[in-house]
Amino acid sequence: MKSIFRKHHIEKSFSYIWLIIGIVIFFYGLFLKKNIVSSAQHLGLTFNNWDITLRLMNDMYLIIYFITPLTLFISAKVILESFNQQILIRLGSYKNWIYYSLFRFWTVFFPLLFVWVLLSVFIIIGFPQSWEWSSLSAIDGYGNPLFQLAENFRFPLIVLLEQILLIILAISFMHIVLSAIYALTKKSMFLIVINISVFLGGIISFKMLPPKLSALFPSTYLSIAKIFNVYGSVNLLFIFFLIIVLASILMLINTGKIKKNINKDSILRNLPLVIYLVLCLTGLIVTSYSYSNLSVWDICLVFLGGVSADNFSYVSFFSYSIVYFGFIYLIQLFFSKEIDQIGYYKIIRYRSLYKWFWSWMKVLIFKIILFLSLLIVLTLVTVVIVTGKFNFQITLIPTTLFEILYHYFINGFLQISFYVLILFIVTWVSKESIHGVVLLSIFMVLMFPGINFTGLIPVGLNSFVYLFNSSPFFLTNILLIMNLLVCSIIYYLFKKSLKI
Amino acid sequence: MFAISVKNVSKTYKGLTLFQNVNLDVEKGKIYGIVGPNGSGKSVLFKMICGFVLPDSGAILIDDTISDENKRFPENFGIIIDRPGYIANKTGFQNLKELAVIRDKIDDNKIRVTMELVGLNPQATQKVKNYSLGMKQKLAIAQAIMEDQQVLILDEAFNGLDIESVDRIRELLLAFKKEGRTILMTSHNQQDIDVLCDHVYRINQSKLESI
Numbered sequence: 001m002k003s004i005f006r007k008h009h010i011e012k013s014f015s016y017i018w019l020i021i022g023i024v025i026f027f028y029g030l031f032l033k034k035n036i037v038s039s040a041q042h043l044g045l046t047f048n049n050w051d052i053t054l055r056l057m058n059d060m061y062l063i064i065y066f067i068t069p070l071t072l073f074i075s076a077k078v079i080l081e082s083f084n085q086q087i088l089i090r091l092g093s094y095k096n097w098i099y100y101s102l103f104r105f106w107t108v109f110f111p112l113l114f115v116w117v118l119l120s121v122f123i124i125i126g127f128p129q130s131w132e133w134s135s136l137s138a139i140d141g142y143g144n145p146l147f148q149l150a151e152n153f154r155f156p157l158i159v160l161l162e163q164i165l166l167i168i169l170a171i172s173f174m175h176i177v178l179s180a181i182y183a184l185t186k187k188s189m190f191l192i193v194i195n196i197s198v199f200l201g202g203i204i205s206f207k208m209l210p211p212k213l214s215a216l217f218p219s220t221y222l223s224i225a226k227i228f229n230v231y232g233s234v235n236l237l238f239i240f241f242l243i244i245v246l247a248s249i250l251m252l253i254n255t256g257k258i259k260k261n262i263n264k265d266s267i268l269r270n271l272p273l274v275i276y277l278v279l280c281l282t283g284l285i286v287t288s289y290s291y292s293n294l295s296v297w298d299i300c301l302v303f304l305g306g307v308s309a310d311n312f313s314y315v316s317f318f319s320y321s322i323v324y325f326g327f328i329y330l331i332q333l334f335f336s337k338e339i340d341q342i343g344y345y346k347i348i349r350y351r352s353l354y355k356w357f358w359s360w361m362k363v364l365i366f367k368i369i370l371f372l373s374l375l376i377v378l379t380l381v382t383v384v385i386v387t388g389k390f391n392f393q394i395t396l397i398p399t400t401l402f403e404i405l406y407h408y409f410i411n412g413f414l415q416i417s418f419y420v421l422i423l424f425i426v427t428w429v430s431k432e433s434i435h436g437v438v439l440l441s442i443f444m445v446l447m448f449p450g451i452n453f454t455g456l457i458p459v460g461l462n463s464f465v466y467l468f469n470s471s472p473f474f475l476t477n478i479l480l481i482m483n484l485l486v487c488s489i490i491y492y493l494f495k496k497s498l499k500i
Numbered sequence: 501m502f503a504i505s506v507k508n509v510s511k512t513y514k515g516l517t518l519f520q521n522v523n524l525d526v527e528k529g530k531i532y533g534i535v536g537p538n539g540s541g542k543s544v545l546f547k548m549i550c551g552f553v554l555p556d557s558g559a560i561l562i563d564d565t566i567s568d569e570n571k572r573f574p575e576n577f578g579i580i581i582d583r584p585g586y587i588a589n590k591t592g593f594q595n596l597k598e599l600a601v602i603r604d605k606i607d608d609n610k611i612r613v614t615m616e617l618v619g620l621n622p623q624a625t626q627k628v629k630n631y632s633l634g635m636k637q638k639l640a641i642a643q644a645i646m647e648d649q650q651v652l653i654l655d656e657a658f659n660g661l662d663i664e665s666v667d668r669i670r671e672l673l674l675a676f677k678k679e680g681r682t683i684l685m686t687s688h689n690q691q692d693i694d695v696l697c698d699h700v701y702r703i704n705q706s707k708l709e710s711i
Binding site: 337341342343344345346347348349350351352353359496497498 | 547550552553554571572573574575577579581582585586587588595598599602603643
């Protein structure tokens with residue numbers, strides 16, 4: 001029995017996914033290598049194996065955009081798969097389940113860490129070898145993340161070992177906290193929302209927040225160089241981590257008692273909607289304050305401005321993501337009910353997938369129109385209240401009010417319809433609500449700079465920044481074509497079997 | 501005329517052959533039992549009959565009419581498939597109402613009567629998420645019968661029911677049979693099959709065998 005269990009884990013651990021992850025890290029490593037060589041040549045400094053090894057282990061782009069989401073995904077998957085009555089009854093307590101979940105997490109996650117460390121060491125091939133720091137590591141500035149490490153550690157090997165230990169502690173801590181939250185709430189959507197917040201928080205803290213505030217987000221703790229940047233030291237942090245991990249484990253002994261005192265239903269029933277509204281209003285108020293010198297319409301354009309391939313800012317990106325993808329996420333919750341919970345019983349009564357589809361699509365169409373109308377009214381009213389201005393001139397974008405309203409309502413409607421329809425397809429095909437969340441993440445990635453440079457990928461096309469280079473009527477055509485395309489896919493899928 | 505006819509139906513799923521040239525004729529006014537081990541394809545057979553899953557080959561006839569694109573889902577079928585489906589944050593009555601408004605054939609009173617018939621309190625304000633497994637099962641049965649559906653497709657309808665409720669539902673199904681309704685059911689409890697069914701079929705090696 002034990003050998004079967006071991007075999008299963010070995011097979012799982014060495015599945016093809018780690019090969020793909022390895023390839024991604026490897027090619028990113030090659031990119032870093034090229035950068036190091038060109039910086040060293042430009043500055044006339046020497047470089048060695050530690051430059052590439054420690055940079056690949058500490059690179060915040062890799063950590064935030066690749067390692068963190070992967071870690072959160074694995075953590076959530078392990079938690080959701082392992083939390084069931086059959087396992088709980090055998091483990092006897094929530095505390096034991098958290099230990100069990102942590103063990104299972106590491107059986108899945110260990111290959112990733114192994115691949116990451118292995119490639120960081122393997123990639124030194126072709127670089128000069130040394131046990132000391134290079135002169136490139138020791139310079140301040142020029143995008144060198146190793147400067148403080150070189151200043152504080154005699155040997156780079158120690159940094160590598162501490163880095164690995166840091167990752168193990170930080171990731172264990174994160175998984176323990178997520179497991180405890182799930183044991184308390186038992187809400188998978190809540191867990192997913194937290195994971196997304198952690199991921200987005202990492203991105204925001206990386207580029208937009210002062211270093212001290214970066215300390216609030218877990219991705220910071222996956223890089224020893226970043227920790228030096230935030231705390232100026234690392235030894236205290238290890239102690240802090242050990243205390244927190246131990247305290248968490250001890251606290252979990254009483255998880256059962258804590259649970260009784262929480263009226264989770266009342267708190268969690270409307271939580272997604274409340275979080276959504278709070279986030280929207282916060283973003284709106286902050287934008288109004290930050291741009292209080294602009295006119296009312298201009299502030300609206302900033303808040304709902306969105307991003308394009310050549311006109312990107314993190315504030316606009318997150319405003320757009322919160323407002324539009326937040327709304328789509330709420331629709332995802334509706335799909336989960338409509339398809340997964342009572343789908344069969346409704347379809348057999350409608351006797352037609354098209355009638356069933358239209359029964360809720362017409363409601364969603366009404367909700368999208370209502371959403372767009374309320375959003376623009378709420379935005380204008382909030383901006384007027386916060387800034388105390390009644391200046392409604394448009395100066396930021398060289399266009400007319402008609403085109404702005406046309407773009408906002410018509411292209412906004414078509415863009416949201418596209419999101420809704422493609423979300424429906426994913427939910428219909430997979431019957432897994434988590435896949436809808438993955439889709440939203442993909443949408444967000446597609447909005448990053450340089451990706452949608454042709455403007456043909458129908459993501460974020462209702463952003464006002466597109467009006468700088470494109471006519472709203474051209475964008476309407478693209479969105480119409482894409483909506484027709486996804487409708488055809490739905491038509492095709494409705495001729496096929498439902499997922500067994 | 502048969503209520504349901506399965507003609508030379510074959511179905512594979514992810515490389516696994518579930519059915520190979522299967523035939524089944526279901527007479528009106530009779531109760532048919534389908535038995536077989538877990539994963540043998542009982543639910544898939546029911547989903548094919550209801551039009552949710554399409555056979556790879558062969559045909560399903562409802563009232564001697566071949567199901568096609570325009571008539572994919574049969575009329576007047578009451579079903580329990582996979583598991584009891586419900587909206588967790590609504591009461592039992594609200595759940596049934598949401599389904600009843602689709603056909604708009606019955607009023608609130610009929611919903612209440614049906615709930616009482618299966619042993620649920622229609623006045624209860626309890627949300628379905630707080631129902632026991634047996635109560636959820638009763639709710640599923642209620643939605644399958646509330647519109648006087650003439651054909652009932654019941655996949656494990658007795659799951660989680662207490663002895664008293666099992667007796668009540670058995671009596672109800674036998675009464676439906678007397679009214680001329682057709683029932684196709686599965687159960688892992690041999691007694692349910694023995695007490696209720698006129699004909700029993702076993703799924704064995706991708707075939708349906710009469711017992």
